[in-house]
Every structure is written in C-alpha cells, then in structure tokens.
Amino acid sequence: METILKITNLNKIFNKHLHAVKNVSFEIKKGNVYGILGPNGSGKSTTLGIVLNVVNKTSGDFEWFGGKSNTHDALKKVGAIIERPNFYPYMTAKENLELVCKIKGTSLSKVDEKLELVGLLERKNDKFRTYSLGMKQRLAIASALLNDPEILILDEPTNGLDPQGIRQIRDIIRIIASQGTTILLASHLLDEVEKVCSHVVVLRKGEMLYQGSVHDMIENNSFFELKSDDKEQLKLALQNHPSIEKIEEEEGKVLVYLKQDIAAKDLNSYLFEQKIVLEHLVKRKNSLEEQFLELTKN
Amino acid sequence: MKRLLSIEFQKIWKNKASRVLLLAYFVLLSSIALVASIKFSFGTFEIRIADQGIFNFPYIWHFNTFVAALFKIFLAVVIVSMMANEYTYGTLKQNLIDGLSKKEFIYSKFLVVGSFALASTLFVFIMSLILGYSFSSYTELSIVFTDLEYLLAFFIKLFAFFSFCLFLGILVKRSAFALGFLTLWFIAEQIIYWIVKFVILSGDDKHKNFGDTMIKYFPMESMWNLSKEPVTRFNAVKTIENAMGGAQNIKDYGVHFSEVSIVLVWTFIFILTSYYILKKRDL
Structure with missing residues (x-):
C-alpha cells in the first residue's frame, strides 16, 4: 500500500x-x-x-x-x-x-x-x-x-x-x-x-x-464477567487455569482478565469440569474509551 | 508573480478599510495640484502660487516628490494592517497549510510593497508632467527631463519605508502596536542623536560632529535625507532671504549615491530579517 x-x-x-x-x-x-x-x-x-x-x-x-x-x-x-x-x-x-x-x-x-x-x-x-x-x-x-x-x-x-x-x-x-x-x-x-x-x-x-x-x-483486551454461588471455589478454580492473568471482584461479579484469548464456551466447560455451575457468563471488550483511559493513566 | 499579486490584491481590495485608505491616499496626492489655485491678495496686488515658479521644471520634480512622500503614512497603515491581520485572523497559518511556502509569503508581501511604491511614483510622475506643462515657464524637453533622480529617490524612499512597516508588522503582529513602535523608533533616533551630539560630545548647533555623521546611517533619518526639503530652494524664499540681508544659504539639494545606498542596505536588512523571523517562528 x-x-x-x-x-x-x-x-x-x-x-x-x-x-x-x-x-x-x-x-x-x-x-x-x-x-x-x-x-x-x-x-x-x-x-x-x-x-x-x-x-x-x-x-x-x-x-x-x-x-x-x-x-x-x-x-x-x-x-x-x-x-x-x-x-x-x-x-x-x-x-x-x-x-x-x-x-x-x-x-x-x-x-x-x-x-x-x-x-x-x-x-x-x-x-x-x-x-x-x-x-x-x-x-x-x-x-x-x-x-x-x-x-x-x-x-x-x-x-x-x-x-x-x-x-x-x-x-x-x-x-x-x-x-x-x-x-x-x-x-x-x-x-x-x-x-x-x-x-x-x-x-x-x-x-x-x-x-x-x-x-x-479493542480485541486484545477482552475479559469475562462471571457469577456463581460459591465465589471462593470459583476463584480457586480460575487461578489454576493457564490462560488467565488476573482476577478481580467488582459489584459481586468476578472479572477475569486473560493472557491469551479463550472462547466463552471453553471457559464454561472447564469450570463445569471443576464442578462449578455459572449463574452469569459474559465475554466483554473494553470500549475504545476504557482502553484509552487505561493506556493514558497516570 | 502574477498569482501572488492576485492573491495579495484580493486580500487588500476586499477589505473596506484598506480600500478607503488607498483611495484617500491617491486623492490626497492629487490635491497637490490644488496648491495651484491658492491666491494671496495684498490690496489690489495678487499673488498666485502657481505663477511663482513652484511648478517650474525641473524644480517641480523635487517639490512634488517631497510633498507626496508626506502622505506615505496612509499606505503604511494599509501595509501594517495587512500583515497584522494575517496574524489575528490566523490566515498566515492557513495560507502556509494551503501550500504557500514561507518564502512565497514574504515575497508576495514585498511585491505588494513594491507595487505600492511603483504606483505612487508613476502617479506623481504623471501628475507633475501635467502640472508642469500647465504652469512651468520652461517646457523644453531637455529641461523637463532634468533632475528625474528625485523620482528615483521617491521610489526608494517609499519602498524602504514600506519595507520597514512590513518588517514591524511581522515582528510585532498587531497593527496598532506596530505603528506605535514606528513612532517610537523615530523618536528614539532623534533622542540618540541628541544625546550623542550635545551630551556626550558636547557639540553645538553651528559645528558638525560625529553625531551628525551617525544619524545619517539610522533608517528613518536616512530615508528622510534622500530628498531634502525643497522650500528654501524656492526662488521666492531666496529673494526674501536676500532682501533681508541674511547670509546666502548654500545647501546641497541633490540626491546622493551614498545616501541611496544606505537606504538600500536598510531595505535589504528589513526584507531578510522579516524572512528570518517568519522562518524561525512557530505559528
């Protein structure tokens, strides 16, 4: 070009x-x-x-x-x-x-x-x-x-x-x-x-x-919003997953940030194998605005 | 060159204030001709200025260019505001973004300055010819075209003065301040002259010293010096002086190469500095 x-x-x-x-x-x-x-x-x-x-x-x-x-x-x-x-x-x-x-x-x-x-x-x-x-x-x-x-x-x-x-x-x-x-x-x-x-x-x-x-x-920064009855067990299970970078809690939801992209369905079946049933699962992307504010922070 | 001139004249001519000033300037220049109609009466004895040799060739070249140069302040206002407006409207920046180079920009402004000086010179030339042929006692070609160097001096004087105005417009960016600065500069030249001549060198009126040499090199004074005042050269004044028994005033009224070159050097400095300032400045 x-x-x-x-x-x-x-x-x-x-x-x-x-x-x-x-x-x-x-x-x-x-x-x-x-x-x-x-x-x-x-x-x-x-x-x-x-x-x-x-x-x-x-x-x-x-x-x-x-x-x-x-x-x-x-x-x-x-x-x-x-x-x-x-x-x-x-x-x-x-x-x-x-x-x-x-x-x-x-x-x-x-x-x-x-x-x-x-x-x-x-x-x-x-x-x-x-x-x-x-x-x-x-x-x-x-x-x-x-x-x-x-x-x-x-x-x-x-x-x-x-x-x-x-x-x-x-x-x-x-x-x-x-x-x-x-x-x-x-x-x-x-x-x-x-x-x-x-x-x-x-x-x-x-x-x-x-x-x-x-x-x-925007794409590189997708994350999951999860909710389950037993929050502690959910966190424990997530910590053992190799693709997950960090876990945060916000308004009763667990936010999961990724090192590498995984599909929502894969995460769901992984957690199901760990005997965790999810109440709420959303894969989200930061808007450009959030991403921009993140980048230009401090 | 045609393109740049057409750009600049559109900017000036569409501006009502500039248009009025330009027209006023040329009307005032023509008003020199009105001097011809001035009459004095002493009882039954009548003196008409025009018949006293004021419009005689070649003296008319000197007289008319000197008087015409006094009106140059009108064009100076047009030039300074033309430049200052480019800053206040932000159009200098926009012109450059639209694809005018800084060099072209300065060049086009000096083209305007040059055309103003040239138009004034042509105008005064034609007007003097007409007045001269109407009132001069001598109309032989050889006499008519003597002393034309006054016209050249007039052109250079205007060109230098307008370049100075343009330079101040670029430097100061605001028309009112630039005109104030112009006045200030003129006063400063006189004060420096006065301090050097009378205070530092403790000179007097009769004798010339370094102060008199120095002031010839100052921009405003050197422009002024290009043509000397013509009044004392006038026959009638001379007659009165003689009659009153005063010493014969021997004065050199000519246009000198050395004086012309001082002014040309200043003009050159103004043009180059204007370009340098514009080039260095972040807009």
Missing part, C-alpha cells in the same frame, strides 16, 4: 524546555482513516503543525508521498484544517474559497461543488464573519477539499459545536471516507474516532503509546 506520510523519530522542544513531541514515529497509508488520540496537551496539534509546515521541528524527519516533492508542494495535495477555521472575515465564503484555489493552484470551478457538499451553497455570498461556528467549520472542510486532496487532516473538527453540528461534521467525514480519501483525524472524542477510524495512534505527553488498528486495540 502506498505510504502518504512517514514520520520518523520526530521531536519538538518549545523554548528549550517544553518537550511537546517525543520521538514519535508512524506511517499513514493510503485509503485508511486514522485517528490521533490524546488528552489535551499531548502533542497532537504540534505533530500536525510540524508536518503541515507551520511549526519547526527540533529533530527527526517526516516525508510526504515518499519524499518525491518538498513539503510546500506536497501540501498542495493535502487538505487540512487545524484548531479553528481561519478565513478573512470581510470576504464572502465564495471569495475565501477562491483565494484558497489561487494558493493551491486549482481551478475556481470546484468552489460551488464543495460548498454544495457541506451545505453552504445558499450562503456563499454572505461574509464569513456572519457565519455560525458550525458553518465556519463546514466551510473549513469545504476549503480543505477544494483540491480533491489525497489526504484530509482534521484537527478537532467538532470542537465547540452543538450536537447537530457534530452530527453534520461526522456525516461529512463519513461521506469523504467512503469516497476513498485518506483521513487523519485528531480528536479526544473517542466514540467519534471509534465510529469513523480504522487505525489509531495514541499520544500522551508527547510520547506515542500505541499505534495500530482500532480492532486490535
């Missing part, structure tokens, strides 16, 4: 002491939807700022499209919005987008098409400063799509929006993703990432904690 962006050992130190990005490396492949997760101040925006040429890196490297073109040429094939929508307030939506077309060197004919996609066509001749935050954010997405980019980078696209606004943005992202555009989405709204992304990178305090598919991140 074609690599769109490759980051190797990237570091950023602000003002000689604030280490905002520590040795981050990852790759973005064509066609996937990536999420960058991390609490506020974890270095998400800084990392994006570096690859987008607005923040200077301290050390390390990044390479767009296999290093075939320099960064500012590569950026003409990228669509990005970061933090908040930045436009000239005294120009209309149409004029703002035409300006972006001139910068990117694309034809002005795309302007109406993209305004239509984000549902702003009727308001195209209104000044940007009259727009609501949700409309501004949608205009920013339209602007990022003007050049039909190979990759769309969105940094907190739903920040500060109302539920309708969040839904609209999410729907637009879905449409774009379904058209095969690679997307890199930085967010701390985890259900958003879980719903939209196929891969995640998790950052905390500038360090990369996890990189891989959303599926693996």
Whole structure:
C-alpha cells in the first residue's frame, strides 16, 4: 500500500524546555482513516503543525508521498484544517474559497461543488464573519477539499459545536471516507474516532503509546464477567487455569482478565469440569474509551 | 508573480478599510495640484502660487516628490494592517497549510510593497508632467527631463519605508502596536542623536560632529535625507532671504549615491530579517 506520510523519530522542544513531541514515529497509508488520540496537551496539534509546515521541528524527519516533492508542494495535495477555521472575515465564503484555489493552484470551478457538499451553497455570498461556528467549520472542510486532496487532516473538527453540528461534521467525514480519501483525524472524542477510524495512534505527553488498528486495540483486551454461588471455589478454580492473568471482584461479579484469548464456551466447560455451575457468563471488550483511559493513566 | 499579486490584491481590495485608505491616499496626492489655485491678495496686488515658479521644471520634480512622500503614512497603515491581520485572523497559518511556502509569503508581501511604491511614483510622475506643462515657464524637453533622480529617490524612499512597516508588522503582529513602535523608533533616533551630539560630545548647533555623521546611517533619518526639503530652494524664499540681508544659504539639494545606498542596505536588512523571523517562528 502506498505510504502518504512517514514520520520518523520526530521531536519538538518549545523554548528549550517544553518537550511537546517525543520521538514519535508512524506511517499513514493510503485509503485508511486514522485517528490521533490524546488528552489535551499531548502533542497532537504540534505533530500536525510540524508536518503541515507551520511549526519547526527540533529533530527527526517526516516525508510526504515518499519524499518525491518538498513539503510546500506536497501540501498542495493535502487538505487540512487545524484548531479553528481561519478565513478573512470581510470576504464572502465564495471569495475565501477562491483565494484558497489561487494558493493551491486549482481551478475556481470546484468552489460551488464543495460548498454544495457541506451545505453552504445558499450562503456563499454572505461574509464569513456572519457565519455560525458550525458553518465556519463546514466551510473549513469545504476549503480543505477544494483540491480533491489525497489526504484530509482534521484537527478537532467538532470542537465547540452543538450536537447537530457534530452530527453534520461526522456525516461529512463519513461521506469523504467512503469516497476513498485518506483521513487523519485528531480528536479526544473517542466514540467519534471509534465510529469513523480504522487505525489509531495514541499520544500522551508527547510520547506515542500505541499505534495500530482500532480492532486490535479493542480485541486484545477482552475479559469475562462471571457469577456463581460459591465465589471462593470459583476463584480457586480460575487461578489454576493457564490462560488467565488476573482476577478481580467488582459489584459481586468476578472479572477475569486473560493472557491469551479463550472462547466463552471453553471457559464454561472447564469450570463445569471443576464442578462449578455459572449463574452469569459474559465475554466483554473494553470500549475504545476504557482502553484509552487505561493506556493514558497516570 | 502574477498569482501572488492576485492573491495579495484580493486580500487588500476586499477589505473596506484598506480600500478607503488607498483611495484617500491617491486623492490626497492629487490635491497637490490644488496648491495651484491658492491666491494671496495684498490690496489690489495678487499673488498666485502657481505663477511663482513652484511648478517650474525641473524644480517641480523635487517639490512634488517631497510633498507626496508626506502622505506615505496612509499606505503604511494599509501595509501594517495587512500583515497584522494575517496574524489575528490566523490566515498566515492557513495560507502556509494551503501550500504557500514561507518564502512565497514574504515575497508576495514585498511585491505588494513594491507595487505600492511603483504606483505612487508613476502617479506623481504623471501628475507633475501635467502640472508642469500647465504652469512651468520652461517646457523644453531637455529641461523637463532634468533632475528625474528625485523620482528615483521617491521610489526608494517609499519602498524602504514600506519595507520597514512590513518588517514591524511581522515582528510585532498587531497593527496598532506596530505603528506605535514606528513612532517610537523615530523618536528614539532623534533622542540618540541628541544625546550623542550635545551630551556626550558636547557639540553645538553651528559645528558638525560625529553625531551628525551617525544619524545619517539610522533608517528613518536616512530615508528622510534622500530628498531634502525643497522650500528654501524656492526662488521666492531666496529673494526674501536676500532682501533681508541674511547670509546666502548654500545647501546641497541633490540626491546622493551614498545616501541611496544606505537606504538600500536598510531595505535589504528589513526584507531578510522579516524572512528570518517568519522562518524561525512557530505559528
């Protein structure tokens, strides 16, 4: 699969002491939807700022499209919005987008098409400063799509929006993703990432904690919830099972964490052989949120 | 270059405040022509300024460029706010993300500065030709096109001054502060001059010393020095001076290569420093 962006050992130190990005490396492949997760101040925006040429890196490297073109040429094939929508307030939506077309060197004919996609066509001749935050954010997405980019980078696209606004943005992202555009989405709204992304990178305090598919991140951490009349005997029997890592008690239930995956049916028959009859057996997965909180704890 | 200019002029022209200032600037430049209609009356005796040789070739080149340069502050405001707005709107960042390189960005801003200076120069050139042909006592071609170096000096003066404004806009990021800084800089130059000349070297008004040499190298003063005030060169003033028996004022009104080069060096420094600041800064 074609690599769109490759980051190797990237570091950023602000003002000689604030280490905002520590040795981050990852790759973005064509066609996937990536999420960058991390609490506020974890270095998400800084990392994006570096690859987008607005923040200077301290050390390390990044390479767009296999290093075939320099960064500012590569950026003409990228669509990005970061933090908040930045436009000239005294120009209309149409004029703002035409300006972006001139910068990117694309034809002005795309302007109406993209305004239509984000549902702003009727308001195209209104000044940007009259727009609501949700409309501004949608205009920013339209602007990022003007050049039909190979990759769309969105940094907190739903920040500060109302539920309708969040839904609209999410729907637009879905449409774009379904058209095969690679997307890199930085967010701390985890259900958003879980719903939209196929891969995640998790950052905390500038360090990369996890990189891989959303599926693996959740799947590797399944656990059982068990209940039986004789809790002590149940625990004793479980301790002797080779695939079990630890046992915890919560609200009268026994939670069983695994070293390696076992099927629910196998666990059930094992316990039955040990003369234990279960009252309650559920195999559960941590949601991305729980998994994320676990990863970024302390 | 065409692409960058079209980007920048869209940004400026769509902004109502900038548009008004630009138009006001050119209207004010034209108002120099109004001097022609000023009349003084002493009883039955009438003096019309235009007939007193103020619009005579080649003196008109000196007079008009000097007066026109006084209006440059209007364009300075446009330039400083153009730059500061890019910071406050966050559009500098967005422009870079959209695929403009930092070099292109600085280059396009200096293209604007250059076109402002060029447009002003052309405007003053055409206006002076018209005024000159209407009122000058001499209209022989050889006289009309003498002393055109005042126009060159005018262009360089504007270009340097606007570059300075742009540099301050990039450095300070806020238009009001940048303009305040500009004023502060001007005052600081004068204070340093005063301290060096009168306090440290205990000089006096009559004799030149190191202070006078030094101030010629300061940016604002060197721009000012490019064209000297034209009023004392005016025939009528000279006549009055002679009549009052004052010493003949021997003053050099020319444009000098050394002065031009000082200003050009400063312009160069402003452009390069602007680029350096932008390159180093995290946005």
